[in-house]
Amino acid sequence: MSDDISRRLATFVATARQQDxxxxxxxxxxxxxxxxxxxxxxGCRDAAADAMxxxxxxxxxxxxxxxxxxxxxxxxxxAAWVNAAIANVLDFDDTHLATVIHPTSPIAPxxxxxxxxxxxxxxxxxxxxxxxxxxxxxxxxxxxGNAISPGHYNRGWHITGTCGVLGAAAAMSRLxxxxxxxxxxxxxxxxxxxxxxxxxxGFHAKSLNPANAARGGMLAALLAEAGLSGPPRPIEGQxxxxxxxxxxxxxxxxxxxxxxxxxxxxxALKPYPCGVVLHPVIDACLDLRAKPGFDVAQIERVxxxxxxxxxxxxxxxVTTGREAQVCLSHTVAVSLLxxxxxxxxxxxALVNDPAIRQIANRVVMVVDDTIPxxxxxxxxxxxxxxxxxxHVPNARGSLGRPMTEAEVEAKLxxxxxxxxxxxxxxxxxxxxxxxxxAPDAAIAIRHAAAx
Amino acid sequence: MSDDISRRLATFVATARQQDxxxxxxxxxxxxxxxxxxxxxxGCRDAAADAMxxxxxxxxxxxxxxxxxxxxxxxxxxAAWVNAAIANVLDFDDTHLATVIHPTSPIAPxxxxxxxxxxxxxxxxxxxxxxxxxxxxxxxxxxxGNAISPGHYNRGWHITGTCGVLGAAAAMSRLxxxxxxxxxxxxxxxxxxxxxxxxxxGFHAKSLNPANAARGGMLAALLAEAGLSGPPRPIEGQxxxxxxxxxxxxxxxxxxxxxxxxxxxxxALKPYPCGVVLHPVIDACLDLRAKPGFDVAQIERVxxxxxxxxxxxxxxxVTTGREAQVCLSHTVAVSLLxxxxxxxxxxxALVNDPAIRQIANRVVMVVDDTIPxxxxxxxxxxxxxxxxxxHVPNARGSLGRPMTEAEVEAKLxxxxxxxxxxxxxxxxxxxxxxxxxAPDAAIAIRHAAAx
Numbered sequence: 001m002s003d004d005i006s007r008r009l010a011t012f013v014a015t016a017r018q019q020d021x022x023x024x025x026x027x028x029x030x031x032x033x034x035x036x037x038x039x040x041x042x043g044c045r046d047a048a049a050d051a052m053x054x055x056x057x058x059x060x061x062x063x064x065x066x067x068x069x070x071x072x073x074x075x076x077x078x079a080a081w082v083n084a085a086i087a088n089v090l091d092f093d094d095t096h097l098a099t100v101i102h103p104t105s106p107i108a109p110x111x112x113x114x115x116x117x118x119x120x121x122x123x124x125x126x127x128x129x130x131x132x133x134x135x136x137x138x139x140x141x142x143x144x145g146n147a148i149s150p151g152h153y154n155r156g157w158h159i160t161g162t163c164g165v166l167g168a169a170a171a172m173s174r175l176x177x178x179x180x181x182x183x184x185x186x187x188x189x190x191x192x193x194x195x196x197x198x199x200x201x202g203f204h205a206k207s208l209n210p211a212n213a214a215r216g217g218m219l220a221a222l223l224a225e226a227g228l229s230g231p232p233r234p235i236e237g238q239x240x241x242x243x244x245x246x247x248x249x250x251x252x253x254x255x256x257x258x259x260x261x262x263x264x265x266x267x268a269l270k271p272y273p274c275g276v277v278l279h280p281v282i283d284a285c286l287d288l289r290a291k292p293g294f295d296v297a298q299i300e301r302v303x304x305x306x307x308x309x310x311x312x313x314x315x316x317x318v319t320t321g322r323e324a325q326v327c328l329s330h331t332v333a334v335s336l337l338x339x340x341x342x343x344x345x346x347x348x349a350l351v352n353d354p355a356i357r358q359i360a361n362r363v364v365m366v367v368d369d370t371i372p373x374x375x376x377x378x379x380x381x382x383x384x385x386x387x388x389x390x391h392v393p394n395a396r397g398s399l400g401r402p403m404t405e406a407e408v409e410a411k412l413x414x415x416x417x418x419x420x421x422x423x424x425x426x427x428x429x430x431x432x433x434x435x436x437x438a439p440d441a442a443i444a445i446r447h448a449a450a451x
Numbered sequence: 452m453s454d455d456i457s458r459r460l461a462t463f464v465a466t467a468r469q470q471d472x473x474x475x476x477x478x479x480x481x482x483x484x485x486x487x488x489x490x491x492x493x494g495c496r497d498a499a500a501d502a503m504x505x506x507x508x509x510x511x512x513x514x515x516x517x518x519x520x521x522x523x524x525x526x527x528x529x530a531a532w533v534n535a536a537i538a539n540v541l542d543f544d545d546t547h548l549a550t551v552i553h554p555t556s557p558i559a560p561x562x563x564x565x566x567x568x569x570x571x572x573x574x575x576x577x578x579x580x581x582x583x584x585x586x587x588x589x590x591x592x593x594x595x596g597n598a599i600s601p602g603h604y605n606r607g608w609h610i611t612g613t614c615g616v617l618g619a620a621a622a623m624s625r626l627x628x629x630x631x632x633x634x635x636x637x638x639x640x641x642x643x644x645x646x647x648x649x650x651x652x653g654f655h656a657k658s659l660n661p662a663n664a665a666r667g668g669m670l671a672a673l674l675a676e677a678g679l680s681g682p683p684r685p686i687e688g689q690x691x692x693x694x695x696x697x698x699x700x701x702x703x704x705x706x707x708x709x710x711x712x713x714x715x716x717x718x719a720l721k722p723y724p725c726g727v728v729l730h731p732v733i734d735a736c737l738d739l740r741a742k743p744g745f746d747v748a749q750i751e752r753v754x755x756x757x758x759x760x761x762x763x764x765x766x767x768x769v770t771t772g773r774e775a776q777v778c779l780s781h782t783v784a785v786s787l788l789x790x791x792x793x794x795x796x797x798x799x800a801l802v803n804d805p806a807i808r809q810i811a812n813r814v815v816m817v818v819d820d821t822i823p824x825x826x827x828x829x830x831x832x833x834x835x836x837x838x839x840x841x842h843v844p845n846a847r848g849s850l851g852r853p854m855t856e857a858e859v860e861a862k863l864x865x866x867x868x869x870x871x872x873x874x875x876x877x878x879x880x881x882x883x884x885x886x887x888x889a890p891d892a893a894i895a896i897r898h899a900a901a902x
Contacts, residue, residue: 054677059511061512075512194648197691203639219506222506228659238607244607
């Protein structure tokens with residue numbers, strides 16, 4: 001099954017017919033891209049983005065390509081690099097739940113930057129072509145991720161980077177209309193760039209992982225087009241991606257149902273910029289807060305019942321805003337006290353705020369594995385013994401209760417308000433929803449940049 | 452020993468005193484750099500270099516930085532990328548024998564390109580500073596390589612790429628005069644970029660490994676300078692470089708004798724553009740050919756006695772010039788028939804030439820592990836039964852018989868003659884030998900480019 005997977009994936013990417021892409025999957029592609037812009041508006045003023053733009057500018061070619069939420073212009077490869085970092089920096093971008101890959105950040109920025117190049121050259125790329133290439137890229141990224149999860153991430157590979165570069169190369173190969181042979185070369189050029197350590201999570205350095213995946217994947221395909229050939233089995237070969245970067249591979253996940261099922265359908269958008277395990281807890285806290293009898297000043301204890309994964313990933317003491325994105329007690333405290341859990345609620349200052357700390361210190365976690373990961377029960381006990389309880393069976397943003405289009409647009413508007421005040425988010429949203437009919441896909445990224 | 456190795460290495464790089472660099476090691480640095488230009492002259496017209504230059508040019512910033520043996524100019528980061536590929540493409544660059552790392556290609560191009568930037572900005576970098584930074588970078592690269600060899604390469608990691616990016620970042624940090632903390636960040640920014648698959652060897656794609664190591668290491672340090680912070684233990688952390696990219700680590704190799712021993716002293720320069728295991732065989736064939744009674748037309752059999760590593764690495768059938776760089780029978784045939792084993796002897800056409808094939812088919816390998824890797828015995832049997840034998844105890848270029856300065860200069864001249872005819876190799880060699888006294892280190896790379 002996997003002994004010719006490189007060629008099978010390359011052939012699929014090169015020959016898939018656009019009319020075979022289900023309309024629902026094309027729509028999921030638009031949702032993912034609009035959500036990327038929302039996440040990017042949240043992240044575009046991060047210190048990592050500032051440093052990356054500062055460093056890359058002296059090396060940048062003709063500055064025409066747009067940067068999400070920023071006024072700087074860069075060459076297209078540098079823009080892909082910076083935009084991927086901006087879109088992912090808060091971990092507020094989409095999550096392919098089975099693998100914890102953030103698939104859009106390493107792929108869409110490369111395609112959009114290349115669309116700008118082609119638009120500037122008078123040979124625009126149709127929006128429908130870009131959406132199709134994007135879906136194919138996500139498919140490659142997530143299928144490889146499926147085959148090596150959970151061992152690959154658990155070993156310490158930042159899977160968004162390692163698998164993302166392959167998907168970016170695949171998607172770019174499709175936009176370049178490379179044949180199967182050159183698409184195979186592009187996969188080889190990408191596989192040998194696969195990188196990214198989990199050790200960097202929580203530090204600026206992690207932004208290099210999606211950034212290099214986007215730029216590296218873009219160049220991998222352009223190099224293949226220019227004749228830079230690769231090995232025949234870059235993914236499954238004896239010294240190829242799977243053997244080197246994974247200890248256990250489930251080969252059936254690579255090609256089974258290729259072209260029939262779509263991983264984009266299993267991709268979740270996040271309403272909150274924190275670990276997905278925390279999302280049902282936030283929903284419960286916000287509902288609790290709206291209940292009659294709720295009085296934050298009277299809280300004696302907050303018991304969170306949830307899956308053991310919630311405990312493993314988020315039951316910890318933290319000192320920084322970035323760490324707090326995976327901290328249960330801080331998340332409960334801001335949700336109950338402030339009624340919000342957006343980027344402004346994950347700052348160093350708030351983590352160390354006495355009022356927040358007071359509530360956080362009263363949070364206890366009760367493991368109950370009859371409760372699935374997307375669910376939680378939060379019970380507050382008040383002075384005098386009164387109790388209020390909320391059970392959330394499906395977190396907002398989970399596959400059972402996906403964010404609505406209106407919620408994605410609201411996320412975009414919220415994040416724009418924080419970092420790109422006055423931005424015309426309506427125009428941006430309309431350009432993304434209309435991508436399938438747009439003669440020039442570059443319109444979306446141009447409308448996402450600041451003036 | 453290894454539980455604070457990231458900080459120890461960063462502190463060493465940031466605080467090492469230039470006067471503590473032994474003069475012999477400084478001289479080894481110059482030899483390695485001059486040899487890199489020789490290897491680069493051999494590789495500068497490779498198809499991989501053509502494709503890389505073609506693809507990167509539209510993304511390149513102000514084109515001022517020089518490319519080895521070529522007339523194109525690029526921005527400094529792109530020049531570092533292309534020069535590393537050019538220097539390594541033929542595997543004719545130096546080899547740190549204990550690890551098979553080619554240390555100079557991923558490190559020196561970054562330093563030289565940065566020296567050009569600084570020279571253009573009127574703030575030149577002294578040659579002695581560049582040599583010192585280079586030695587420190589090689590030290591970091593090869594010590595990490597020592598600690599994870601041979602398992603890391605055997606698993607399928609192209610160690611020149613994975614370890615090279617760390618050394619390039621270290622060396623650049625030193626040139627930027629980063630403090631220990633920022634040098635540590637640079638190591639983190641580099642560790643998360645560590646990449647390169649052995650699967651790509653023999654294909655154009657492998658050139659991306661040294662190229663990305665050079666550019667990635669350069670940016671890693673510049674990003675650290677600009678405030679992009681990394682984790683405190685990028686190398687030894689639970690999800691850091693060693694845990695993720697190595698299955699077995701010998702921690703004592705990381706810091707023992709740091710500042711007292713120098714890995715540059717264990718770095719070998721190659722007289723021939725093929726696997727080092729073949730070098731004593733070539734020496735023996737060339738000596739054999741000069742013996743009275745030798746007649747290539749009368750050869751019935753050529754028996755090569757050597758170490759089992761020679762058999763494992765080079766006893767194979769091949770069909771392309773690139774593969775022939777690790778092919779015993781082809782190497783014996785060209786050495787005996789043509790009296791040369793340079794880049795022109797490793798082409799597809801010669802591999803399939805009937806006269807070469809005829810000799811190649813008469814080569815047999817006899818394993819004898821009493822013979823070390825740097826030695827070989829070649830015995831030719833002629834029609835009628837006459838025999839001639841040569842024993843080479845130390846291959847030219849081995850640590851026991853290093854290439855002389857004159858031999859390195861001759862290599863430079865030979866390769867220039869092939870690809871950069873009319874180049875002033877004297878001026879280039881003098882500029883490298885004079886680097887320790889040069890007020891502007893950029894002179895070396897400027898003299899290595901074509902007009």
